[in-house]
Amino acid sequence: MPTLLPRRLPLARTTRRSPLAALWLALLLALLPAVAKAQASPSTVIAARADTRTWSEQLEALGTLRADESVTLSATVTEIISEVSFEDGQRVSAGDELIRLEDSEEQAQLRAAQALRDERRNALSRASQLQSRNLAPRANVEDSQAQLRQVEAQIDEIEARLAAHRLRAPFDGEVGFRNISVGSLVTPGMALVTLDKLDVVKLDFQVPESRISLLSRGLPLTAHSPAYPNKRFQGQIESIGTRIDPVSRSVTVRAKLPNDERWLRPGMLMEITLDGASRQALVVPEAALIPEGRRQSLLVIDEAEMTAHLRDVSIGARRAGRVEVLDGLSAGDLVVIHGSQSTRDGQAVEVLGIVDESTSVAEILSRSRPAVAASAKADDA
Template structure:
């Protein structure tokens, strides 16, 4: 009985190495089959990225400030005499030309006095002519001629005075501009000092802002700047420095700068708050999208796409200068027109060959590239 049990167990122990060998051979066969049926490395799907050119662009170091707009010319027309308004020739917010009559006060009495003075002038002028003829014939003394000429000059001076007074009854626009609200009516009695209407010249705006005195050395007339307003968040208004204040504020240690901004569409208004970016140290710089930068400690890298080597990636260290929103200045490490990975940096690795979906630029946005690629995939 025991002999039989040992006989049955012995073959199972001896068969174990043989089963292991059979499993090993099967595994090798499956691995060989998998390698034979898998695609080659070159045919495998490459990492999709979007590139960007290292462009040479005008660049500057921004200096930010807050400023207030003022009209290029601004005046409030006021009455200088006590009289009743006889005529109003403008509407609220109307654009007027220089010399245009805006308001006429009642001036019938002054015009009557002017007509009387003009008649008197004609009379005395005739008297001077008669006495001059008589004096040429020695029939009138020279003194009478001189007295008549003096009286003529006197009445002419009175006429000039009356004409000057009449200008106080007619208020004209001193320059081209836009009038404000009309808060007066025909028939209203006005007195000296009464404000009648405002007039602003808005085709060019003055922008006043303060700059710390440490930047005084870089300030000069003609320095370019850009300005934004919350009223037009998508609009950038370009201008330049017109003048620099003559004094530094001893409390804030800042100096006032005045710039001029063209306003042909008259959208900007006096009193508006503007965010100013002063373009100091203007230069030409190599610029890449900020998304292309790969930070590593205190160093910055980019992935350069070698187009001559089937879009192979090269990890290269660069030195970064100033940054703007979405852009970075490259001081060293990158040549103009080189192609770098701007989107897909996280998935790409040095040495990989990538699939370039497109090159982002001002004419070809990221969204347009992705939409075009999606349409190609659906087709």
């Protein structure tokens, strides 16, 4: 019978701790108090209140400016320029003579016709006197009257030709560049000078047919040009096109903008904002939003406990740094707009200031820097 030997138990393995692991453990133990202190200290934030404002459907478009009145003056006869009465960019009034063409031949014809008219008037006067004394037939008087009317018609014809030798401003406006000189030969249809009425300018732009319900005559709008970054031009819709473009599916809209200072010029590209029907909406600064995919959240401050809590919200339209909140928030709620990245859900907060119409984030930060620095020194001590 085999002898059963006692089973040898394995010797206990001696574990050796590496110096690197010991160093990491010591560092972790040293940082634990600082982490705990940081978790206990409140987060410094800047806040704003959710408020109810008048909100309107906005429509944005691009448009091109046109002069209120614009014309290119040209000659209707072949003649030589005898006088130019304007300079580049000069403002002129309706009826001012701008260009005169050589008209000496027509002036001579006019003087001859006027002399003939005087002769015919005298002949009519003599025939009338004789007829009144029954010394001449009535037919002589009638012939003299017809001859006088004929020469008067000739005078009107000559004066019309003379008017064609003088180019006058049809309305008040500003002339363009002077590209002609005295002595130049002009022909019918030849462009001589442009004239634009610029105290009011037209603004044409396209609006999709799906938004045509927002349009109405007299609707105010705001226009902006990259040429004047800090200037906004106010105007209103004057007319709406009667047809929809079958290709672009849009309608042409024309507005008018006052331009007393002559800042706007025909051909300029304008960015247009139209305000449609208005409503009351709950809005907060756009900086308060914390996006995460399709989810939008806000850090709402519990003013009783001074803690921030993450809250999901539904948002609507955005406009000029503000966003409409459709659900998840109430008017008067205090939301974090600066410092949200360093603030966790449920963490205590210290509000440096509340942004409103008269106070900005930059002003609050500027005022609070000395206090923040002193608080940091106290914490270090």
